[in-house]
Amino acid sequence: MEIKLNSHILEKLDLRPSCTENELKSKLDKVSSGFLNVFHSEASKSEILNIAFNGCEDKLEIHSPIYRIEKWCYHKVTNNAREIAEVVHIPHYYTSGEPRIQVDMPPTEAEKLIVKAWQLEKEVIEDSSTTGPKLINNKVLVLWKKGEYEDLSEGGRKVLYALLHASGSETPSVCKEMWWEQWKNATNLDLSDTCCILDNRDDKDLLLLKAAFEETIIKWRFLSLYRILERGYLKSILSKIQQEFMRSPQTTISDASQLLSNECSQFVGLVRDHDLRSFFEDFATGLDILSSGMNKYAIMLKRELSEDKLLSRQAFAPGNKYVKGVLLCYKIRCSIVHAGASHLMFDEFSDADDALRSLLMPLGNAVMNYVGIAMI
Amino acid sequence: MLQLLCLDYDNRLKSYCVTARCDYEWYLNAVAGAEQNLEIQREIIKGTRVYATLRADLKRGCLMPPIVLAVKNLELPARLADHFESISGKETELELLSGLSLQLENVNSSSVYIIDGLQRTNALKQTLMELPESGKGAFLSGLVRIEIWLNIPFGALAYRMLLLNAGQKPMSIKHQVEILSMKLSEELSTITGIEIIKGSQHRTRKGQFQLAKLSETFQAWLQGQPNLDLRNLVMEQLLTESAIDVLGSSLKGDRPAQEKDAFRSFVGWMIAVDHLLPESDFQFLSNETVLQGLGAAVGSAERNPTLQPRMERCLNLLLEKIRSEPQGDPFGIVEFDRLRKGIDPAKVNVGQATRDMVFRAFKEYFMNDGVEAMSKCWEVAAGMG
Numbered sequence: 134m135e136i137k138l139n140s141h142i143l144e145k146l147d148l149r150p151s152c153t154e155n156e157l158k159s160k161l162d163k164v165s166s167g168f169l170n171v172f173h174s175e176a177s178k179s180e181i182l183n184i185a186f187n188g189c190e191d192k193l194e195i196h197s198p199i200y201r202i203e204k205w206c207y208h209k210v211t212n213n214a215r216e217i218a219e220v221v222h223i224p225h226y227y228t229s230g231e232p233r234i235q236v237d238m239p240p241t242e243a244e245k246l247i248v249k250a251w252q253l254e255k256e257v258i259e260d261s262s263t264t265g266p267k268l269i270n271n272k273v274l275v276l277w278k279k280g281e282y283e284d285l286s287e288g289g290r291k292v293l294y295a296l297l298h299a300s301g302s303e304t305p306s307v308c309k310e311m312w313w314e315q316w317k318n319a320t321n322l323d324l325s326d327t328c329c330i331l332d333n334r335d336d337k338d339l340l341l342l343k344a345a346f347e348e349t350i351i352k353w354r355f356l357s358l359y360r361i362l363e364r365g366y367l368k369s370i371l372s373k374i375q376q377e378f379m380r381s382p383q384t385t386i387s388d389a390s391q392l393l394s395n396e397c398s399q400f401v402g403l404v405r406d407h408d409l410r411s412f413f414e415d416f417a418t419g420l421d422i423l424s425s426g427m428n429k430y431a432i433m434l435k436r437e438l439s440e441d442k443l444l445s446r447q448a449f450a451p452g453n454k455y456v457k458g459v460l461l462c463y464k465i466r467c468s469i470v471h472a473g474a475s476h477l478m479f480d481e482f483s484d485a486d487d488a489l490r491s492l493l494m495p496l497g498n499a500v501m502n503y504v505g506i507a508m509i
Numbered sequence: 510m511l512q513l514l515c516l517d518y519d520n521r522l523k524s525y526c527v528t529a530r531c532d533y534e535w536y537l538n539a540v541a542g543a544e545q546n547l548e549i550q551r552e553i554i555k556g557t558r559v560y561a562t563l564r565a566d567l568k569r570g571c572l573m574p575p576i577v578l579a580v581k582n583l584e585l586p587a588r589l590a591d592h593f594e595s596i597s598g599k600e601t602e603l604e605l606l607s608g609l610s611l612q613l614e615n616v617n618s619s620s621v622y623i624i625d626g627l628q629r630t631n632a633l634k635q636t637l638m639e640l641p642e643s644g645k646g647a648f649l650s651g652l653v654r655i656e657i658w659l660n661i662p663f664g665a666l667a668y669r670m671l672l673l674n675a676g677q678k679p680m681s682i683k684h685q686v687e688i689l690s691m692k693l694s695e696e697l698s699t700i701t702g703i704e705i706i707k708g709s710q711h712r713t714r715k716g717q718f719q720l721a722k723l724s725e726t727f728q729a730w731l732q733g734q735p736n737l738d739l740r741n742l743v744m745e746q747l748l749t750e751s752a753i754d755v756l757g758s759s760l761k762g763d764r765p766a767q768e769k770d771a772f773r774s775f776v777g778w779m780i781a782v783d784h785l786l787p788e789s790d791f792q793f794l795s796n797e798t799v800l801q802g803l804g805a806a807v808g809s810a811e812r813n814p815t816l817q818p819r820m821e822r823c824l825n826l827l828l829e830k831i832r833s834e835p836q837g838d839p840f841g842i843v844e845f846d847r848l849r850k851g852i853d854p855a856k857v858n859v860g861q862a863t864r865d866m867v868f869r870a871f872k873e874y875f876m877n878d879g880v881e882a883m884s885k886c887w888e889v890a891a892g893m894g
Contacts, residue, residue: 162721174860175797207855238861241854320855 137188141255145169145266157185169258170268171247173238180248192277193253196299201225202271207243210293210322212331217281220297221246225271250274273299288339289330295346296322325505342504351489352469352479358500359466365503366399369406397444401459412499413458419491420461430482434464437477462496511535511614513606522665525589527609527657533633534649540630541618560628564636575654576626579661583612613657624669693727694720696773702780712795715784722797729801730772730808735864775807778824785831790842798860802867810875823879841884848891866890
């Protein structure tokens with residue numbers, strides 16, 4: 134049987150292009166753990182054999198990560214059970230001229246991915262005159278399953294890169310922590326059927342999502358994330374009208390016009406209808422922690438809410454903690470957007486950035502959930 | 510005492526070299542302060558356990574590998590000084606040696622360089638200091654073999670030293686174990702019931718073990734920890750020192766003769782178990798992750814005076830159990846398989862995680878002296894991961 138391994142792999146294994154299956158197996162038996170930093174366990178050897186017999190038709194992209202990576206990270210991108218791509222973050226494990234840094238072995242799935250990536254791209258192994266050939270360092274490998282790369286729009290792919298921290302502009306340091314927090318336990322980025330990354334008919338959603346992930350200034354990132362939900366208000370009202378109008382036209386229109394008269398009600402309605410309540414409960418808890426830690430901005434936000442008779446009645450009603458979170462989020466939005474005397478002004482508080490650092494996480498999670506991205 | 514044995518010419522360095530032997534007394538006088546003579550020497554490594562072991566061996570009368578010296582400012586016999594030539598004939602050699610003998614015997618230490626053997630010299634000096642006055646005389650009469658390069662030019666000296674130092678670049682434990690594997694095969698092949706297979710041959714019968722897997726098991730046993738792919742130089746050094754201790758204590762003299770090779774005893778136990786395991790568990794001991802984890806756990810217990818007897822009792826207990834009730838699953842293999850399948854390949858390296866789990870499970874079993882069943886120890890080990 135013809136061996137389908139590319140010549141650069143055979144060369145590194147010291148095999149002829151016309152080598153036999155037995156020669157390949159015998160050579161793999163002799164390859165020691167750690168060789169090229171590619172072979173760590175039997176998994177990589179099995180994958181070499183798999184490619185040797187079946188080839189590999191995936192598409193590889195190599196990105197430079199936004200942050201220096203300290204640990205191996207492996208994720209699958211899926212749509213329901215369909216696999217779209219696999220992603221591995223290769224940690225920074227050496228600096229030229231310095232001893233290698235101790236890192237764990239790659240997860241088995243990452244070890245297999247690296248072998249596929251090597252088959253597709255010779256440069257996955259770099260030749261260095263000082264350390265000899267070895268796996269590239271501090272890179273992100275994105276392996277698209279056959280045909281999936283072409284099926285996504287460029288905008289969709291860019292959002293994915295940003296989500297994967299595979300490439301893009303540097304985000305505030307808080308975002309790095311958020312990212313690690315979310316990613317260290319997740320291995321699967323699942324996109325729902327209606328997710329705008331897959332279905333870009335509503336390209337405005339994709340545009341807003343992309344803008345949010347590219348934003349580097351913390352208050353603008355907060356606002357960019359908020360805008361995605363803001364756009365959702367109207368879509369939510371419209372969808373409700375479409376669903377319920379024929380059954381109960383008067384009530385539907387009356388409910389819709391009541392919602393439209395009040396932005397806060399729209400926001401609360403969206404959160405309730407899309408079941409984002411737990412994220413905004415977390416948001417409210419985050420603000421409570423900040424105010425008890427004497428964050429002036431948080432204290433003033435809570436005071437402003439409690440002084441608003443109409444809103445505070447809703448916000449502080451029993452079982453309505455999420456409403457409190459939604460309204461405080463709305464107050465933050467106003468403090469960033471408005472410069473008048475009727476609202477707090479974000480820029481007047483030296484600790485306002487600190488407050489947003491701990492509130493970006495629940496808002497970001499709510500937005501991800503809303504647009505159909507789940508980290509599992 | 511200095512006894513010159515022969516004289517040779519190095520055509521590469523264009524220099525003469527005398528091979529000699531001397532007692533420690535002459536040697537230590539000749540090299541007093543010599544380590545300061547050459548700036549490019551490595552710093553003396555103080556306080557490492559490897560050299561503590563060497564000092565202990567010196568007190569017990571070990572013979573060290575030859576030390577290489579260079580001596581300058583010698584008045585060489587005219588025929589050596591004026592033109593370089595090969596030394597032909599024993600008579601000529603003896604004549605030349607006797608001409609050098611007096612000068613070398615009374616050499617001034619400021620003219621002596623240590624090319625290779627700085628650490629050994631330091632170990633000699635420290636050993637002498639550690640001895641009571643009454644023991645020093647006998648110690649100083651110990652013998653050491655030396656090479657003396659005569660009036661060697663600096664360039665040649667530096668070249669030789671760099672070459673030697675480059676050659677001395679520490680080999681990884683892995684590399685050294687690989688080199689030892691043929692000897693290991695020879696040693697283990699006398700165990701009853703073992704059949705050592707090589708290359709791409711596959712295990713088809715009980716008692717068959719791949720040499721490469723046994724070699725890795727030996728490395729894990731030596732290191733006392735299951736991760737064979739060591740990337741941290743400090744860790745590697747610590748493990749090498751620890752491995753020397755384990756091997757040193759398994760040399761004849763420190764153990765009863767029948768147990769002189771602890772690793773061989775361990776492999777003997779594995780072979781016995783392998784033959785007794787039911788057919789359904791045929792793969793258990795051919796799994797390299799199991800072998801390495803188990804080897805590391807046994808090796809780790811081997812260097813702990815409290816755990817060592819417990820480990821032996823536990824291994825015997827398991828052997829007795831499998832012998833009396835082969836279907837009773839004393840190793841808890843059902844539980845091991847269940848937990849192994851639960852390892853998430855997207856989060857961790859399955860091989861590494863399994864190896865760590867096996868290591869922890871057997872350590873747990875040894876720790877509790879076999880009171881808790883292995884099936885329970887697997888659960889504890891999986892919970893620690």
